Amino acid sequence: MVATGGQAQDQSQNQEPDVLNPTSAVTGLPQKRYYRQRAHSNPIADHSFDYPARPEDVDWRSMYPSIQQGQQVSFADVGCGYGGFLVTLGEMFPEKLSIGMEIRVKVSDYVVDRVAALRRRCADTGAYQNIACLRTNAMKYLPNYFSKGQLEKMFFLYPDPHFKRAKHKWRIINQALLSEYAYVLRKGGLVYTMTDVEDLHKWIVTHMEEHPLYERLTEEEANADPITPKLYQSSEEGAKVVRNKGDHFLAIFRRL
Amino acid sequence: MLYRSRPENARLLSTRPLSRASSALRFCSDSSSVLVTDKTGDCYQYDCVEVEAPPRLLLGHLSVVYDILWSEDQQHIITCDRDDKIRVTNYPATFDIHSYCLGHREFVSGLALLTEQHIASTSGDKTLRVWNYIQGKELLQHELPAPAVRLLVRQLEPEKVFQAAVLFYEHVDALGLYRLERSSDDTWSVTATQLVCAEAGSWSISNFTLTSDRIYITGAENKRLSLRVYDIATGQPASSGVPEGWLKMVLDGLGANEEGAPPFIPEDLSVWFKKRFDNVSDYLERKKRRIEEQQQQKCG
Numbered sequence: 365m366v367a368t369g370g371q372a373q374d375q376s377q378n379q380e381p382d383v384l385n386p387t388s389a390v391t392g393l394p395q396k397r398y399y400r401q402r403a404h405s406n407p408i409a410d411h412s413f414d415y416p417a418r419p420e421d422v423d424w425r426s427m428y429p430s431i432q433q434g435q436q437v438s439f440a441d442v443g444c445g446y447g448g449f450l451v452t453l454g455e456m457f458p459e460k461l462s463i464g465m466e467i468r469v470k471v472s473d474y475v476v477d478r479v480a481a482l483r484r485r486c487a488d489t490g491a492y493q494n495i496a497c498l499r500t501n502a503m504k505y506l507p508n509y510f511s512k513g514q515l516e517k518m519f520f521l522y523p524d525p526h527f528k529r530a531k532h533k534w535r536i537i538n539q540a541l542l543s544e545y546a547y548v549l550r551k552g553g554l555v556y557t558m559t560d561v562e563d564l565h566k567w568i569v570t571h572m573e574e575h576p577l578y579e580r581l582t583e584e585e586a587n588a589d590p591i592t593p594k595l596y597q598s599s600e601e602g603a604k605v606v607r608n609k610g611d612h613f614l615a616i617f618r619r620l
Numbered sequence: 621m622l623y624r625s626r627p628e629n630a631r632l633l634s635t636r637p638l639s640r641a642s643s644a645l646r647f648c649s650d651s652s653s654v655l656v657t658d659k660t661g662d663c664y665q666y667d668c669v670e671v672e673a674p675p676r677l678l679l680g681h682l683s684v685v686y687d688i689l690w691s692e693d694q695q696h697i698i699t700c701d702r703d704d705k706i707r708v709t710n711y712p713a714t715f716d717i718h719s720y721c722l723g724h725r726e727f728v729s730g731l732a733l734l735t736e737q738h739i740a741s742t743s744g745d746k747t748l749r750v751w752n753y754i755q756g757k758e759l760l761q762h763e764l765p766a767p768a769v770r771l772l773v774r775q776l777e778p779e780k781v782f783q784a785a786v787l788f789y790e791h792v793d794a795l796g797l798y799r800l801e802r803s804s805d806d807t808w809s810v811t812a813t814q815l816v817c818a819e820a821g822s823w824s825i826s827n828f829t830l831t832s833d834r835i836y837i838t839g840a841e842n843k844r845l846s847l848r849v850y851d852i853a854t855g856q857p858a859s860s861g862v863p864e865g866w867l868k869m870v871l872d873g874l875g876a877n878e879e880g881a882p883p884f885i886p887e888d889l890s891v892w893f894k895k896r897f898d899n900v901s902d903y904l905e906r907k908k909r910r911i912e913e914q915q916q917q918k919c920g
Contacts, residue, residue, distance in 0.1 A: 398910065417704065418722040469903050499900075504682050504703055507720045533660070540662070540680025543709075547717040576715050 393481040396446060399474035405467045405524075415505045422509055427496035428461055437461045437509075438516040440548075442502045443523055443536060447475035447495075451482070452594050453519075454495035460516075463509075464497040472499035503541060510548040517554050518545060520568075521595065525561040537568045539575070546577040549619040554581075557615045558595050565613035572617045581616040589616065634671035638664075646688045657685035661701060678714040681707070686892075687731040687771075689739065698739060698753055700728035702892060706741055708753050719756030723749065727892045730771025730786075735779050738808070740800065742768035742786050744893055748798060750808040760808040762798065765815070766791035769889055772830060773800075785830050789889055794818035794825050795835065797852070816855040818848070826886035834858055843883035845876035 416422045424431050439457065444450045444464030453462040466472035475497035482492040500509070523536045532538070537557065545555065555578065557568050572578045586592055595614060640658040647654045647668070657663045661681030667673040683702040690697055690711070696718060700706045706721035706728055726744030733739055739753045744767040750760035766788035774783045782800040799812035818825065818837050823846060825839035835850045847867055849858040871877055876884065 398907070417725055469900055473903070473907070507705070508722065512717075512719065538680075539677075540682075543679065543715050543717050546715070547720075576713070 394474055394477040396474060399446075399470040401468045401470040413500055413505065415500060415508050417508065419507075419509055419511045419514075427463075427498070428493060430490065430493045431461065435461060436514055437463045438514075439463070439519070440465060440502075440506075440510070440515055440517070441519040441521070443467070443520065444475060444497060445522070446471060447478055447497060449519065449521055449594070450475065450495050450497065451478075451492070452597075454492050456591070456594065458491075458494060460494065462495050464495070465500055465502045466497060467499070467501050469499065472497055503536060506544055506548050512547055513550040513553075515548050515553055516550060517556065517591075518549060519556045519558075521556070521558045523557075523559065523564070525559065525564045527561075527563075532567075535564070535567070537571055539571055542571060542575045542578065546575070546619055551619060553619040554589075555617040555619065556591065556595060557617070558612060560612045562611065562613060565615065569615050572615070577620050578617040579620060581618060586614065586616045592616075633668070636666060636671070636675075643684050644686060644688045646690055648690045648694055649692055655688050655690060655697065657681075657688050657699065659684050661685050663688065663697070663699060678711075679707075679709050681705070684727075684892075686727065686729050689731050689733055691733065692736065696753070698731055700731050700741060702727040702894070704728060704743070704745075706731065706739075706751070706753070708756065719753065721749075721751040721753055721756050721758065723758050723761070726767065726894070729767075729769045729892070732771055732773035732784070734773065734782055734800070735802075738802075740771065740773055740782070740784055742771040742784075744768065744789070748784060748786060748810075750800065752806060757806075759806050760800075760810070762810045764788070764796060765793065767893075769892070770827060772828070774830065774832075783830075785828070785835070787825070787828055792817065792820060794820040794837065795828065814855065816850060818850055818855070819857075823848075824886050834861070840884045840886050843885060844881070845871060845874060845884040847871060 424437070438460045439453055439462040441450050441453065441462065441464045444466050447464050450462060450464040464475055466475060479492060479495055479497060486492055520536055526532060526534045549555070555572070559565050559568070569580065573580060592614065596612065638656060638658065640660060642656050643659050644657045645654060652669055653665050653667050655663060655665055655678070661683055663678045663680070663685060664675040665678050666675050678697065679699070681699060681701040685699050685701050688697065688699050694711055697709045697711050697714065698706065699709070704724045704726060708718045708721065710716045710718045721741070724741065724743040724745050724747065728741055728743045730742045731739055734750065737752050737754045738759070739751050741749050741751065742764070746764045746767055748762045748764055748768065749758055751758055764786060768786045769789045770787040772785045776783055780802050784798045784800050786796045786798065788794060788796065793815040795816040795818060797814040797816065798810050800808060801811045802808050816835060818835070823839045823841040825837055828835055828837040830836070830852060833852050835852055837848050837850065839846055847870060849862050849867070850856065851858045868877070875881055
C-alpha cells in the first residue's frame with residue numbers, strides 16, 4: 365500500500381508535475397487509494413459488460429476525441445492495471461493509438477480518470493489524446509473490438525499468475541486464447557510478456573513456442589527493441605518488483 | 621458412445637469417455653471422425669475408424685459451445701457459443717481462426733449449413749440470421765417472436781431454397797418455420813413464415829426433428845418422456861400416416877413408459893441467458909458521493 369502511494373509521488377516529481385497532486389481528486393489527478401481493488405478477477409463468470417457486437421459498432425471517438433478518419437487502435441495493453449505502461453506507450457508513440465484493457469471496475473475507472481486528468485493538464489500540447497482505457501474482459505471480447513490483423517503490438521505485463529492448477533484455465537495465456545490473439549494481430553505483430561513469476565514465464569514460453577503462429581524473438585532482437593527498457597520501468601507492478609529486487613522475465617514473440 | 625447404424629439394427633462400435641459433459645456433436649461428411657464440444661468450450665475430434673486413437677483438442681471457446689458445423693469440403697469448422705459469437709476456424713490448421721460472424725446479442729443456439737459459403741444461425745436475441753461465413757459478413761437478419769433455442773434446416777432446392785425450423789424458448793407457439801430464399805449470390809430473404817403451436821404450454825418441449833411432411837417433437841409430460849407428431853402443412857397433430865401404436869412402440873423402446881423409469885426433466889434453458897448483474901453503478905454512486913463530500917469539506 366505504502367509502496368504504491370510512493371510510486372504515485374515518484375511520478376509526480378519526475379514526469380507529471382502538478383498533475384499528480386494527490387490532494388485534489390476533483391481537479392487534479394485521481395488518488396489511487398480510492399481505486400484499490402483485489403488483484404484477482406474470474407474471467408469466465410458473467411459480468412456486466414457493455415460490449416459491442418462487432419468492431420464496427422465501437423464508438424472510438426468517445427475514447428479518443430481527436431481520432432482521425434480511418435485511424436485505428438494499433439497497440440493493446442491487456443490487463444493494463446493502473447495504466448503506468450499505457451501512459452509510457454502514449455508518450456513513446458504519439459502517432460499510434462494505444463488502448464488499455466482492464467477487467468476490474470475501480471482500477472479501470474482510475475485509468476480513465478488519470479487519462480482525463482493528463483489530457484486536461486496538457487490541453488495546449490494535445491498530449492495523451494492517443495491513449496484510453498476500456499473496462500472489458502479481453503479473454504472474451506477481443507474480436508468484438510478488433511478486426512482481423514488490426515493490432516501491431518499486444519502487451520501482457522505482470523498478468524495474474526493464477527497459481528492453483530484448477531485456475532490455470534483463467535490464465536491470460538493459454539492454448540485456445542493464443543489463436544484469438546493471433547487473429548487480432550497482424551502478421552509480423554509482436555506480443556510482449558513480462559512476469560516476476562518464473563513458473564508463469566515458463567508456462568507462457570512453452571505455450572507460445574508450441575503454437576504454430578508465434579516465434580520467440582532472440583535475446584539480441586528483444587534487447588534491440590526500444591520498448592524493452594521501458595517494460596522494466598514503467599508498469600507500477602514492475603516498479604514494485606524493481607524495489608523488491610525480484611527477478612523479472614521478459615519474452616517477446618512475433619506473430620507469423 | 622459410437623454406433624454403426626444398419627437398416628435392421630444398430631451395432632455398438634466403441635464407447636469412449638469424455639472429459640466433460642458434451643454440449644454439441646457433429647460428424648464430418650464421410651463419418652470418418654466426429655467433433656464433440658463440451659461445457660467449457662473445448663472442441664475435440666474423435667476418430668471413428670481408429671477408435672482407439674486419443675481425441676485431439678482442436679479449439680477452445682471461453683463459454684459453452686451450443687452447436688458445431690463442419691463445412692462440406694472439411695476446410696472449416698464453425699462453432700457458436702454463449703458469448704454471442706460464431707467462430708470460423710480453419711481445418712486442419714485449427715490454430716488459425718479464419719473469421720468471426722458477429723452481430724448476435726445473446727447466446728447463439730443453432731447453426732446450419734446452407735451452401736458452400738453460407739450458414740444460418742439462431743440466437744437468444746430473437747433473430748434468425750444468414751451469413752457468408754468465409755467473409756464473416758451478415759446477409760440477412762430476420763426478427764423472431766421469441767428467443768431461439770434450436771435450429772434445423774432442410775434443403776428444398778439446392779443452393780437456393782431452404783426451410784429453417786426454429787424452436788422457441790417459452791412461447792405460445794413452439795416452432796417457427798421459415799422459407800429462406802437466395803435471389804442472387806449474397807441476397808437472402810424470408811419468403812414465408814408459419815408458426816406451429818404444438819400445444820406449447822401444456823407440456824415442456826425439449827427437441828424436435830422434421831421430415832418433408834411431419835414434425836416430431838419430444839418433451840416431458842408429467843415428467844415422462846413424450847413424443848408427438850404434427851403435420852407440417854397445418855401445424856395440427858398428425859391425423860394420418862402415423863401407424864397405430866407406433867409412438868407407443870418408440871417410447872417403449874426408450875423405456876419411457878416403464879414403471880419406475882427415472883423422471884424425464886428437460887434441460888433448464890433459462891441458464892443460457894446471461895445474468896447481467898450490475899457491479900458498476902453502485903461503485904459510481906459511491907464515488908459521486910465521495911467527490912461531493914470532498915467539495916463540501918473544501919467549501920466549509
